Amino acid sequence: MNLEEAMQDRRSIRGFLDKPVPRPLLEEIIALANRAPSSMNTQPWHLHVLTGAPLEAVRNGNSERMLAGVPPVREISAHAAYTGPHRERQIEIAVQLFEAMGIERHDKEMRQDWVMRGFRQFDAPVSIVVCLDKALEQDTIGHFDLGAVTYGLTLAAWSKGLGCVINGQGIMQSPVVREHAGIPDDQIIMTCVAMGWPDEGFAANSVVSRRRPVDNVTRFVGFDD
Template identity: 65%
Template sequence: MTGVPGYDEVVVGRRSIRGFLDKPVPKELIAEIIGVAMRAPSSFNNQCWNFSVVTGEPLEAIRRGNTDGILAGNPDSREFRRFDKVPDAHRGRQIEIAKQLFGAMGIEREDKDARQDWVLRGFRQFDAPVSIVVTYDRVLLGSDIAPFDCGAVTNALVNAAWSRGLGCVINSQGIMQSPVVREHGRIPDDQVIMICVAMGWPDAAFPANAVVSNRKSLDEAVRFVGFDD
């Protein structure tokens, strides 16, 4: 295991990668990563997660359909639950990371074309060579089990990938047009599309890949109860 990063090093060092090398990722390596990720905690051991790993022309078809649909004004058809309006405190953190990314990429606030181009990159899953579409069993639609399981396994997946030199970004923009994703990802009707993970070899020259998001402090997030201070 010499040279393999430790757990803390992986978790603290991992970044969301939005620029990838034009280099394929071996199927066997992806299978290994998913196998490790599936050791994630699962509510009541349901293991309701499923994975559609897409590359090549099927992924290009998803990119085209997703982007064309958005540009044509088709409504967002993502299948997972989300807020219609993000609460202000959380929206503030979204704005903060957007400023970091735009700053790294040299995108000025008034540069509408560059900002639009960045948004379209998200719809294309940042041109990653691989997309892993995470789904859950439809029989659990509306339960709390599915979001717990899918969140746990997705976290484990991106960390397992990072420990092997691969970069990922958890990306909901890439599944905005769910019918397109379902068709070209060959996703069965008995599964609900939760999220996708864009995966590939990080491009060290891509400025946004150096961005490290700020995190809440322990004082903001943690309450210790019953301890003798």
């Protein structure tokens, strides 16, 4: 698979086979993602790769706290409510996913189950917790750098036959993640990436989010017509 194929074909995977991912393969993926660019070559990221009992403890802790009504506890600022076209695109992908899964608008039980899957890291066999050096906590450039390495993880995984979804729900109870992943105090939990072998029979895995055309997102300045 070449780079263009990986970028065109990649999609978010939310259903995984119950099949472990070998550590050497994960190391290959991380070595590729680690080539991501960063401002002044600071490379401010740290990746904590969870599987087995520690990941199960995170799943259980996240689920228990959310079901008990514990408010989300993140180490980064939560975004404001989406409005305008951002809200429209958020709704569009939700509709695509719910239609694929056969979840009706009025079916509160199935909608709740879908939400809880996110807190369980979509039952993936691997979760990579992406952290930032705390010294750069207020440095938005560092946040940008972590976006680069996170996208690198998803592309590298796809090129090796694995699927991913970048999963902000997975760190909404960050104290649980910090405890069971053993994350040092000098790092900030930013997000996580659920990763594993795609379950081709899982309906939501067929969903491909639509993208705006180039002329909708781009202005060319100084070019001849």
